[in-house]
Each structure stands twice: as structure tokens, then as C-alpha cells.
Amino acid sequence: MFDAAKTIIRMSLQDIGPPTIPDPTGNTTFPVPGCVWPHEYIQAWARAIYERQVDVEIVLSNPKSIPGDLSMMDACYGNGWTTIDVASEIIKAIEKLADDQEKQLSDDEIRKIISENLRVTYIKQSKFGAGLWKDGQCQGNHAKFFIIDDRTYYMGSQNLYECDLAEWGVVIDDEGETQRVMEEYWNKLWAESYDKEKDNNVEDVMGQKDKDRTGEDAESKKAIKKALRKQDMEDPMHILAHHAGGKVPGVHSKYHKHDPDEPE
Numbered sequence: 001m002f003d004a005a006k007t008i009i010r011m012s013l014q015d016i017g018p019p020t021i022p023d024p025t026g027n028t029t030f031p032v033p034g035c036v037w038p039h040e041y042i043q044a045w046a047r048a049i050y051e052r053q054v055d056v057e058i059v060l061s062n063p064k065s066i067p068g069d070l071s072m073m074d075a076c077y078g079n080g081w082t083t084i085d086v087a088s089e090i091i092k093a094i095e096k097l098a099d100d101q102e103k104q105l106s107d108d109e110i111r112k113i114i115s116e117n118l119r120v121t122y123i124k125q126s127k128f129g130a131g132l133w134k135d136g137q138c139q140g141n142h143a144k145f146f147i148i149d150d151r152t153y154y155m156g157s158q159n160l161y162e163c164d165l166a167e168w169g170v171v172i173d174d175e176g177e178t179q180r181v182m183e184e185y186w187n188k189l190w191a192e193s194y195d196k197e198k199d200n201n202v203e204d205v206m207g208q209k210d211k212d213r214t215g216e217d218a219e220s221k222k223a224i225k226k227a228l229r230k231q232d233m234e235d236p237m238h239i240l241a242h243h244a245g246g247k248v249p250g251v252h253s254k255y256h257k258h259d260p261d262e263p264e
Contacts, residue, residue: 001148001171002044008055009048010186011146012123015061015161016042017081017089017213021224029063029080030215030224037089037213041160046093049117058086059193062122062131065140077140079161081213083120087200088209090118095209107206114202121199126192144169147186151175 002009018035031037048054061078091110098105105113122131123141131139144160147153156169172178215224 001146001152001154002041002048005048005054005148006052007149008057009045009146009148010057010150010190011160012059012141012143012186012189013061013146013160014077014140014142014144015079015081015159016058016086017079018162020080029085029213030220031213033215033224035162038160038162039093042090042093043097045090046097049090049113050094050097053117055117056090056119057190057194058083058120059123059141059143059189060086060120061141062138065138067137067140077142078138083122083200084204084208085211085213087114087118087120087205088211089213091205091209110209111202111206114200114205119194119200121194123189124193124195145185147178147182150182151178153178153181155181 017029017037018031020029020031045056049056060081060083063078063080063082064072064076065078066072066074066076091114094113095105095110123139124131125139128134128139133139144158145153145155146160152171152173152175154169154171156167158167158169172181212220215221
């Protein structure tokens with residue numbers, strides 16, 4: 001569907017970046033070891049933008065949106081990545097696509113793409129502002145929803161970030177129904193959330209587009225070990241089990257209460 005887009009891709013999602021290690025400092029974000037960015041989706045968006053000049057609009061959870069008085073390990077609807085992280089990873093894929101076609105994009109060409117074709121924001125309600133509820137808690141977005149060319153949409157339970165659970169959804173390939181759901185949901189969501197003056201700052205993306213977000217470099221690996229020690233989670237599978245609802249093979253019985261009616 002993404003590769004078929006001709007004009008615009010609109011997405012309302014919890015996250016695009018992978019589950020992260022809870023960092024008590026709140027200053028850095030590292031993926032759980034073994035968790036990766038959804039490269040095939042990102043490459044499809046890159047092709048859409050670079051080769052067909054398709055616009056891409058994304059509404060995400062505010063980072064670390066934790067409902068009520070729960071802890072991050074109980075429930076979290078924002079893995080921790082910023083809109084700048086997400087935009088940067090898409091731009092990085094566009095640069096690689098251009099390199100593969102033996103063309104090097106200038107900084108001005110990249111700035112033009114960011115300002116004209118790519119818009120990434122957090123879910124907000126303007127009466128509260130800043131993506132926070134009245135009590136100061138972050139507003140989370142648990143949707144898994146996208147629209148192609150304002151004529152076809154997907155709605156279901158499958159996150160676009162890597163999360164290999166058994167999921168379900170429907171694709172509605174009907175322009176009239178798509179326009180209806182846009183009027184009832186998307187248009188209101190986008191109007192409340194996207195701020196043209198503040199969101200997706202071009203220079204912020206330019207400054208951070210080359211940052212490594214895989215956690216694979218030596219410096220990141222050291223920081224990951226340190227973060228795990230601070231959380232008393234030397235085994236990152238504890239975190240992964242949480243994000244997968246305790247259904248990670250070999251982890252369920254170790255970290256989660258076992259349901260006697262459910263096989264190990």
C-alpha cells in the first residue's frame with residue numbers, strides 16, 4: 001500500500017521506533033537489544049517521497065506516555081523516540097536511496113524535502129497544549145491506522161514498529177468510506193495535533209539525521225549496559241517480554257505470572 005501511494009500517506013500510530021530500555025536519566029534512548037527500526041516500511045516511505053513526491057504525515061504518541069499511576073513496565077504508549085528521531089530515520093533512508101542511484105543530495109535539497117513532504121507530530125489537544133493532560137501526564141496514541149491517497153485506509157491492532165504478536169486489521173478500499181473516517185477522525189486529529197511553526201523543525205532534523213539509533217556502536221553498547229544495571233535488568237529480555245505481552249518464547253514463565261489454562 002505504501003509503495004502504491006501517489007499523493008499522500010497519513011498515519012496515526014503509537015510508535016515507529018522500536019521498544020527502548022527505560023533510562024532513569026531520561027536523556028538518552030536506546031533500543032532493546034535485538035529490536036530494530038521497521039526498515040522496510042521506512043524504505044517504502046523514502047521511495048514514496050523521493051521518487052514520487054508523495055507527502056507523508058504522521059501522528060505519534062508523546063514519548064513515555066504512561067497512563068494513570070502505573071510504571072513504565074506496567075504500561076507505556078510511547079517507546080521514547082521523538083518526532084525528530086522518526087523524521088531523521090526517514091531522511092536517512094532517502095539519502096541512502098539517492099546514494100544507491102548514484103546521486104548525492106545537497107543540504108538544501110534535503111531541507112526542501114523536510115519542509116515540503118514530511119510532517120511528523122505528537123498527538124495533542126489544543127485546549128491542553130504541549131501534548132500533556134491537565135494533570136501533566138503525557139497524552140498517548142494507541143492507534144494503528146493509516147490512509148493512502150485519501151481513498152483507502154487500514155485500521156487494526158498491528159503496530160508498524162517491530163512487535164511480533166498475532167494481530168488483526170481491515171483494509172477499507174472505498175473512497176467514500178475513507179472520506180467519512182477522515183472527517184470523523186483524521187481531520188480533527190491533525191488539526192489539533194500539528195503545529196506548522198513548531199513541529200518537525202528542519203534544522204533539528206538536519207542536526208540529528210546522522211545520529212546512530214541502532215544501539216550497535218561501541219559507545220551505545222556501554223551506555224545500554226549502564227542503563228540496564230540502573231534498572232536492575234541485566235537481561236533485556238525482561239523488557240522485551242513486557243512489550244510483547246509476556247509471549248516471548250522462554251521468557252513468559254520467568255517474568256510473568258503463568259495462567260494455568262495457558263500452555264507454557
